[in-house]
Structure formats: C-alpha cells, structure tokens
Amino acid sequence: MLQSAREGILTLAPEQPLIALHEGELGADMAEALAVHAGQFSDVCFDLSRVREIDSRGVGLVVDLHRRCRQQGAHLRVTGVTPHIRRVFDLFQLGALFPVEEIVEPAGRGEA
Amino acid sequence: MKALVDAIMGRRVTLGRVVTLRLVARNDMRAVEQIVREVMRFLDDQARPSEDWQLRFALCLRETVYNAVMHGNQNRRDASVDIEAQWHPDSRRAVLVVRDGGRGFDWKSALESERTQGADRVRGRGLVILAEMTEQVDVGSGEVRFTLSLPPPADGPA
Numbered sequence: 001m002l003q004s005a006r007e008g009i010l011t012l013a014p015e016q017p018l019i020a021l022h023e024g025e026l027g028a029d030m031a032e033a034l035a036v037h038a039g040q041f042s043d044v045c046f047d048l049s050r051v052r053e054i055d056s057r058g059v060g061l062v063v064d065l066h067r068r069c070r071q072q073g074a075h076l077r078v079t080g081v082t083p084h085i086r087r088v089f090d091l092f093q094l095g096a097l098f099p100v101e102e103i104v105e106p107a108g109r110g111e112a
Numbered sequence: 113m114k115a116l117v118d119a120i121m122g123r124r125v126t127l128g129r130v131v132t133l134r135l136v137a138r139n140d141m142r143a144v145e146q147i148v149r150e151v152m153r154f155l156d157d158q159a160r161p162s163e164d165w166q167l168r169f170a171l172c173l174r175e176t177v178y179n180a181v182m183h184g185n186q187n188r189r190d191a192s193v194d195i196e197a198q199w200h201p202d203s204r205r206a207v208l209v210v211r212d213g214g215r216g217f218d219w220k221s222a223l224e225s226e227r228t229q230g231a232d233r234v235r236g237r238g239l240v241i242l243a244e245m246t247e248q249v250d251v252g253s254g255e256v257r258f259t260l261s262l263p264p265p266a267d268g269p270a
Contacts, residue, residue, distance in 0.1 A: 020178060021145050053167060055174045056237035064234050084167045091244050093231050 001029040002047075005037045010074075012065075013047035018058025030065050034072060044069050049080025049103050054088055062089075066098050077101070122150060122195075131158055131199045137177075139191035139212075144177050151197045155206055158199040161262055169206060169260050172245050175238040176210045176256050184212030184254060204262040211255045219251035 002013040012033055016022045034044075046065060062078065069076040076098040081089065089100055122135035133154040137143040148170050155161060155169065177193060185191035196209040223239045242249050246258040 019145075019174065020141060053170065055171055056178070056235075056241055059237055060234040063232055067232065067234075084164060087245075088171070088241065091240060092237060097231055 001026065001033070003029075003033045003037075005040050008041050009043045009045055010034070010037050010041040011045040011047055013050060013080075015050050017053035018048075018051055018061055019053055019055045020057040023057045023061060026061055027064065030061070031068070034068055038072060042074055044074050044076045046076060046078045047080045048078060048082070048085060051080075051085065052082060054085050059088060059092060059094070062094070063097070079103075124154070129201055131201075133195075133197045135195040135197075137193050137195065139181050139185040139188055139193055141178070141181055143193075144174060144181070147177055147193075147195055148173055151195065151208070154197055155199060158201070159204070159206070159262055161206075165260070165262060168245050169208075172242055172258055172260065173208055175241050176208060176258065179238055179256065180210045180212035180214075183217070184214030186214070188213075204264065205259055206262070207257060207259050209255060209257045214254050216251060216253040216255065219249065 002011075002015065004011045010033065012030060014022075014026055014029075016026065018026065044065070046062065066076045078089075078094075078098060079101040080103045081100055082103055086100065086102055089095065094100060122133055125132045125134065133151060135147060135150060137147055151173055152166055152170055156166070161169070177195065180193045181187065185193065191213045194209075194211040196207075196211075198207040198209070199205075200207065219239075223243055226236050226239045229236050242256075242258060246260050248259040250257045
C-alpha cells in the first residue's frame, strides 16, 4: 500500500483489490501506517484510485479504518472511488460515516 | 501454488441452447479468486459483457462462494464447493449456482438480520450485496442460486 504523511494528512493508497484474499495484508498495512505516523495527522485520505474491485470484506476494511481513525482523533475521507465501488458503498450508506469522493477522469478521455 | 491449481477442476456442458460451466473446488478461501477467473472467462466467451456487469457479477460470485466456504462448509478443509455457471443466450441471463455441504439457511431472516445492523459494522454485508446487486436469489438446502441478466445487445451498424 502506498502511503505518505504530509501537512497533517496521512494518505493511504491500496494497489490491490479490496477483497477477502488481501484482507489480512491490507488490514496489517493500515494498522502499521496509523501506528507509525501516530500523532502526525488529523486527517486520513484513503485513495482508491488504483482499486476497481471490492467485496464485503473490503467494505469491512474501510469501516474498520474509519473506526481506527476516530480512535486516534482523526477524520477519514475516501477518494478516487469508481462508480462500481460507489454503488457498493451506497448500499450501506457509508457516505453517512465519512466523505466519499468519486474518481476524476482525465479531461478529454474517450473523445475522438 | 500447486495446491491452488489442484483446487479446482471444471468442464463445460451444452444442453439445448444453455451452456454451463461446472467447477468443483476445494473448500479453501484461496481457491475463490481462481473460481472467479474461470467463471468470468466463461461468461466473457459466451456473452462479452460490459466491464460494469462483470464487476457486479464477480462481486456476487465472491460473496456466494465465501458463504459456502465459511458458513455452508464451516471452513472444513475436507469439504468441497460445486459451482455451476449457466449462460441462457435466448434470455441473455447468467445464472450462478453454488452448492456446499451445509443444510442451507433461512434467507429472509438472515438478510433481515444483516439489513438491521449499523452502518459501522465491520462484518455481515454479503447477503445484502447479493440481494441488491442481482435480480433474483434462491436459497435451498445447501444451495444458493442467483440470476443476473445482460441488457439487450445494441443494434449494429445499418
């Protein structure tokens, strides 16, 4: 998982699908990042722009990250969300827990 | 990786116009992604579905197989999971049937239980995904079946 901490914002960017197969590894990476940078951030940006697939375990990972952020007094924001992942988030009203921002496609993509 | 390769075997059957892929997999969560690849390759060969449709079907497939491995077969390594993917070309429907060694469950009450949990729960979302992302779900004894249709093909050039 890519990560960076700057100006009070910890950014975590998974590069694998958020599915059960990767649940253990992703959960451990998140926990480690939050511990390593503890006290250095007030906001966490979970950047999903490299992720196309999610399942129920992946949703659980994001909710667990939200819980961990709250425990550390930080706010979670999820960015780079594809329409498919947005649809899954909407099934569970995750937008009520934390802000969810959809992926921004480069201007002009798909045009002749 | 040999164990994973051995974890699955399958064959295709054509009966009338319906084409079916049958897989038997070990009751192992590590086999799930191989099952997903095989089923999605089969459906891609049959119907060339859109990426969005494939993402939706693969999600429901994963949830159904997880349920079979963890709940139906209770994570028993000596158990197996049978997967049947059917393509019905006339109605443009894909039907997925997953069978395990369990006794089945009460779909309505299990779904209701998931629906009433708070948004901040970590587990317990698979049945809601199945219910909301497919057109039909049928649960029988040791069997879960769901259906997802493809939209009519776009008209070709005149």
